[in-house]
Amino acid sequence: MTRLSGMTPSGRAHLGNYLGAVRRWAREGAEDDLYFVSDMHAMTTAYNPQRLRALSREMLAVLIGSGIKPERVFVQSDIASQLTTLTWVLECTCTFGEVSRMIQFKEKSAGTKTVRLGLLTYPVLMASDILLPGAAEVPVGEDQAQHVELARVLARRFNSTYGEAFVVPRAVTPTVAARIRDLANPDRKMAKSTRDEAGVVFVLDNPDMIRRKFRRAVTDTADRVEYRPDEQPGVANLLEILGACTGRSPQQAATGIDSYRVLKETVADAVIEELRDVQKRTEDLLGDPAELDRIRATGAQRAAERGRHRLESVLRLAGLG
Structure with a gap:
């Protein structure tokens, strides 16, 4: 059984990320589990490309430095060709109403004059993240449970319309962990994107x-x-x-x-x-770019291999290729 978890490099990894998730991934991860740096998700709002690239490398190093086995870790954009292909198929399986009802889209787009289309559609990319490697369980908090439900809906719809291709995932509640608050303002949680x-x-x-x-x-x-x-x-x-x-x-x-x-x-x-x-x-990893690049390339290769046969099956069933 595969579990999948990811972390978006919208900022530097902090104590709350480590105690609430990363440490648990390192201690409890099973052989087939996958953990990834979701750098493509960080593009849904304004960002700096150089900073995104640097944060992605740092976060990859933090995941491995925290004790997660290197073969279980990859960077999302390193398998972008697979993910974007599957995302298009799933977007053609999804409806506008389903993505526009996402709570996070409503919250993040409220009061914003310019809303990137990716903010609307990224739950479908997240569905691809989950469905491509055949993840059966996705540990998430309440803020992401709706996105996992969308992945379930799309998997079932594709399977019943075109043929069995996807494992239908389920959201699971992580083991209770500390919910770390901001030291300067304990009314809000510690966050990567906090300006102060x-x-x-x-x-x-x-x-x-x-x-x-x-x-x-x-x-x-x-x-x-x-x-x-x-x-x-x-x-x-x-x-x-x-x-x-x-x-x-x-x-x-x-x-x-x-x-x-x-x-x-x-x-x-x-x-x-x-x-x-x-x-x-x-x-040590950040100080040895060649070793970090080697680990990253190996992780990307393994992640791509995990999804290759499923993507080929999806394209064949969808009438492509």
């Missing part, structure tokens, strides 16, 4: 930078180190991070800490230690 980076801890931040960001983390005036998410969201966020890094619950993580100063220093120490080996492996 003061509250975002990036995976490759050096130890001094990590410590400075935690020292400036928003707490409150109570000076009570207790896990009370509703009353003390900033403190709760720090305890969740500490718990995730030390393998304890947030309530257990609070034990023995009697001040916010000690809490912030303790969390910073735990995060620095958690990321130490990840940073070393990632920086």
Whole structure:
């Protein structure tokens, strides 16, 4: 059974990405699972090509540096010819109403004068990401569940209209993981695309930078180190991070800490230690472009091979070629 997960390089990988997803992929990934850098998805809004290319390489290195086996990782655009071909077939299977009802499209296009067509149609590209390698399960959060449902609809429609070609995937809820909030504003989650980076801890931040960001983390005036998410969201966020890094619950993580100063220093120490080996492996890869290129090319070759026969079958059934 194949599971598929991806991460869009809309910004640099941060602590929330690592603790919430990447670390789990590295620890729980099975032999047939695939993980990819979804660089084509980052094109749905305004972007800088050079920055996108650099972020994609960095994110690929972070995934491998985090412990995901290189043979399970690839960059989406490296198999663009397969994906775009399948996307056209699926777009001709999909309806305008189905993509225009996507919640993310409505939210991201609201109040925007110029909306890129890709923002409307990228759920079909996401369906191609899922269906091409025959993914049976797609771990996603609530914000992406609707897109997986579209992939299910398109797979069933194609199979019943033209012939059996696709595995019908299902969305699965990931193992409960820390939901890391922005250190400067715990009312919002930590995000790659946040313009104000003061509250975002990036995976490759050096130890001094990590410590400075935690020292400036928003707490409150109570000076009570207790896990009370509703009353003390900033403190709760720090305890969740500490718990995730030390393998304890947030309530257990609070034990023995009697001040916010000690809490912030303790969390910073735990995060620095958690990321130490990840940073070393990632920086080694980024410092050896030839090796990273070799790993990337091998991953692309394997990903392409995984989808080749299915794409050939789809084209034949659709009356092409």
